[in-house]
Amino acid sequence: MHSELTEWWNGISLRSKITGVTVMLLTLGLLVAGVGTMTYLRTYLLQEVNTKIAAVGADITDAMDSACSTTKLAAPFYVAMVNSSGEITCDNSYSASEKPVISKATLPHVISNGDTFTLTDAARDTNWQSAGFVVGGGHFVVVVSYNLTETDGTIGHFALIFLFFSLTVVVLGGALTRLLVTSTFAPLREVEETAARFAAGDFSQRLERGPRNTEVGRLNDSLNTMLGRIDAAFADRAKNIEQMRRFVGDASHELRTPLVSVRGYAELYRMGALGTQEEVAQAMERIEKEAIRMGELVGDLLELARIDEAKPLNLTAVDLVPLAHDAALDAMASAPERRVTVVVTEPIRATASAIEADRALDAAVAGAPRTASMATRPIALAGATLSRLARRPRKAAPLAVQTLVPVDREQHVDAIVLAEENKIRQVITNLMGNALRFTEPDSPIEIGVTVDERDDVAILSVIDHGEGIPPQIREKIFQRFWRADSSRNRDTGGSGLGLAIVASIVASHKGSVDVVDTAGGGSTFRVRLPLLHETPRSAALHS
Structure with a gap:
């Protein structure tokens, strides 16, 4: 699996890699920023609601003569009086579908004086921020709830706006990154094309010099130096081959001539064509001179070979x-x-x-x-x-x-x-x-x-x-x-x-x-x- 992922990643072009990584970083950054912002906004709005609930609860507690008559005056909040058994003795005039459900499961929260908690309506599609306040010598608890529909709507609206701008930023960022990378890598495409032409045999190819303060400019200079040296190496190689061919011809002629002479005089001697001592001495002298010439040539070749060994x-x-x-x-x-x-x-x-x-x-x-x-x-x-x-x-x-x-x-x-x-x-x-x-x-x-x-x-x-x-x-x-x-x-x-x-x-x-x-x-x-x-x-x- 790892090798397959590595092969897949290596098969992606550099432009696509840079563009993809940029889009991913933008998305991740905007996601973190959005979640953090909405969390902070929700906390802030709930704190505002809690402040209103606390104010209403304090007013009801201080001015209470008859609990049920007081709840009638608390609109637009939902106010209900709950006895110790968790039964609602009275509440304000909200319909059953427009008020939170208070049951025995909520009693621990209700009994806690002033602590906020969340309730839902019967359809479980509306949240109510609630708090309980003890009245009547501890025999009753007044539950004050605030509908969070408006608050949730504000957060949802903000989320939609943030999502729209985030998508816009990601799309524009990816497009601009692609455009920038494409324009930046244009010299690299030139390098690729020049290298291809050079590999095809056109050794005169060179790159245009770019600004020396940029990576691409320095790369072009380095590649031009490399191409020049390769071109010079090929030229030297061709020159050396030509010199070697000429030398082979010269050396062959130099060696062949004395060898023919030596062979000729040797055959004359073997055939008995050298009848006098003077003719034999002359033949031996010529053989000796030709052998000296061959020895000098071989000695020069050996000396060059020793020098090339770089001992x-x-x-x-x-x-x-x-x-x-x-x-x-x-x-x-x-x-x-x-x-x-x-x-x-x-x-x-x-x-x-x-x-x-x-x-x-x-x-x-x-x-x-x-x-x-x-x-x-x-x-x-x-x-x-x-x-x-x-x-x-x-x-x-x-x-x-x-x-x-x-x-x-x-x-x-x-x-x-x-x-x-x-x-x-x-x-x-x-x-x-x-x-x-x-x-x-x-x-x-x-x-x-x-x-x-x-x-x-x-x-x-x-x-x-x-x-x-x-x-x-x-x-x-x-x-x-x-x-x-x-x-x-x-x-x-x-x-x-x-x-x-x-x-x-x-x-x-x-x-x-x-x-x-x-x-x-x-x-x-x-x-x-x-x-x-x-x-x-x-x-x-x-x-």
């Missing part, structure tokens, strides 16, 4: 300057013709303006003029001073490998961050690999390290002097599976995962990465990581 990082205090020197050494070891320079500049002070900060960052590479409020000088360089670097032509002859000069500890910049060292090394390695791949073999590369006290971040920059990156694709290069070279040329492009790995690692460290133009030509990748404070400097230095 806790092994965070320690990491100094970016030694990491920059290590990356420079690795780059020059793999490309001896390159000049790789580590440039550490003084911190960008918190009082510096945006223009001064940009000049400070550019000065490390392009020799920008120093301002009075922002002096930027190289603290340590590898291979050449800043002034020589600025004067050196972009297309220089191949340079000999330079020995990195260790950072002077007295001039050290505390570019210390809380990070996982291997991850940051991988970021620098990927950025350096990108710079080495897309610039001329003799083009110099700089690794800049500084601190921006305004934003409380350490900045690590990888600066090349190649062709640069067009502005329209700068946001895309950090997307997964995206490559600027859609031809899938193995000599000019990788799998499109290197910079995506950089962005994911930096984001996991609550940092950011972007790319800007290098003064004079080229691209500068800047990695910003939050500084680590209140940590002993010696604990963060890496040899």
